[in-house]
Amino acid sequence: MRQIQQIQQRLRDFGEPPDLGLGERSQSQVSVFFTRPFLALHYATELYTARVVLALALELGWELKLRKGATLDELIEDFAPQSRTAAEWMLPFLVEEELLNMDGDRYCLKGEPELDLEGRRAFADSEAPGHGANFELLDAVLRQVKPFFTEGKSGEQLLFDLTIFPLWLAFFRNENLNYYPNNLLTLIALREGLPPNARVMELGGGAGSFAQLLARDAAEAGYLDRISEYRFTDIAPAFLRKAQRDLREKAPGLPFTFSGLDINKPFDCQNLGGGLDGSDGLFDAIVGINVLHVATDLQDVLRRLRGLLKPGGRLILGECMKPDLARPIYMEFFFKFVKSFTEVTLDPDLRPCSGFLTPEVWEKALLAAGFSRIKQVPDIRSVMEACPTFYVGAMAAEA
Numbered sequence: 001m002r003q004i005q006q007i008q009q010r011l012r013d014f015g016e017p018p019d020l021g022l023g024e025r026s027q028s029q030v031s032v033f034f035t036r037p038f039l040a041l042h043y044a045t046e047l048y049t050a051r052v053v054l055a056l057a058l059e060l061g062w063e064l065k066l067r068k069g070a071t072l073d074e075l076i077e078d079f080a081p082q083s084r085t086a087a088e089w090m091l092p093f094l095v096e097e098e099l100l101n102m103d104g105d106r107y108c109l110k111g112e113p114e115l116d117l118e119g120r121r122a123f124a125d126s127e128a129p130g131h132g133a134n135f136e137l138l139d140a141v142l143r144q145v146k147p148f149f150t151e152g153k154s155g156e157q158l159l160f161d162l163t164i165f166p167l168w169l170a171f172f173r174n175e176n177l178n179y180y181p182n183n184l185l186t187l188i189a190l191r192e193g194l195p196p197n198a199r200v201m202e203l204g205g206g207a208g209s210f211a212q213l214l215a216r217d218a219a220e221a222g223y224l225d226r227i228s229e230y231r232f233t234d235i236a237p238a239f240l241r242k243a244q245r246d247l248r249e250k251a252p253g254l255p256f257t258f259s260g261l262d263i264n265k266p267f268d269c270q271n272l273g274g275g276l277d278g279s280d281g282l283f284d285a286i287v288g289i290n291v292l293h294v295a296t297d298l299q300d301v302l303r304r305l306r307g308l309l310k311p312g313g314r315l316i317l318g319e320c321m322k323p324d325l326a327r328p329i330y331m332e333f334f335f336k337f338v339k340s341f342t343e344v345t346l347d348p349d350l351r352p353c354s355g356f357l358t359p360e361v362w363e364k365a366l367l368a369a370g371f372s373r374i375k376q377v378p379d380i381r382s383v384m385e386a387c388p389t390f391y392v393g394a395m396a397a398e399a
Ligand SMILES: C[S@@+](CC[C@H](N)C(=O)[O-])C[C@H]1O[C@@H](n2cnc3c(N)ncnc32)[C@H](O)[C@@H]1O
Pocket: 172, 173, 203, 204, 205, 206, 207, 208, 209, 210, 234, 235, 236, 239, 261, 262, 263, 264, 289, 290, 291, 294, 340
């Protein structure tokens, strides 16, 4: 397979890991991002996702039209109106992945469709064993998402049902090299400025992998006693219940409290406790990993979060970072069917599109919401330039 050979060449060509300027301990922790299993898994997932997207296009019956060449409108004409948002991402992504050609505004199949999912999976299994669930999650999306197009069913309902839930749990783990960088970079940003007796709140804590990493790291490096409260929150009752059941054991030493919390709803009626009169603020740090991009009105959410922070307190966000807003990246695939990701209030400067943003847009949005002293971990743009497939970063911003 040509692409696998190209990946093998890229893996051979990849030199020394760049110095991310994070200090010795952090640099040694992030060195895993520049190892062969990490890079191979990342490349293989991209190739696999592209073939899943092409397989979905063929299952939707687009093959004949794509052979002749068709516009986006022609492709989605018999489908539910919400199909447009997904197709607007799928088609340019397939062009980017060299599976479609573009001729003016018409999309055309490039040769015979090549859908060898097994081959990509076998390559990933040999280079980075133990990541089968990531591919099963993509397979499950392919299996379940068709009614989003054909019947206008909600993506939330199709992709977050009970059959897929275990795969999501398997995905949000520190052992998953595709997900771990989100947690590790956020951890580095958080631990650097943690004051004594810190009250920390996590937004969208989900499967609890960040809390587990923090507990382990804080115990190892001796800063566990700096945290006087760890408020774990999530919008989803299933995640919250699981966290309440498991986390005291899986993240020992963190002084947990738990609250259901929807970032898009006013905080004063969500049981966060006293201090919400705007005078003092409640938390020394608020952490959110891949959750703030679901803010329906990002400026409003950022401002309200600032109001929950003590003076000098910090908002720490870990996010998939896009190199370029117009360019589709494979991590977006799952989310293009989910309204909380796609239906947000836009602003030409501060929220030019839904979903993942560039580091520059995040900085602008944080500054406009009144945050200052923004620190990127690592310098996100320079790492993206050194490693063109590195799409993740964290930011710390002072209230
Ligand atoms: C990418 S996951 C984060 C996973 C988590 N860091 C972990 O390690 O498992 C995003 C989380 O945000 C939650 N979420 C989605 N919409 C939300 C909202 N409006 N308010 C708060 N949390 C939300 C989801 O339930 C999910 O658990």
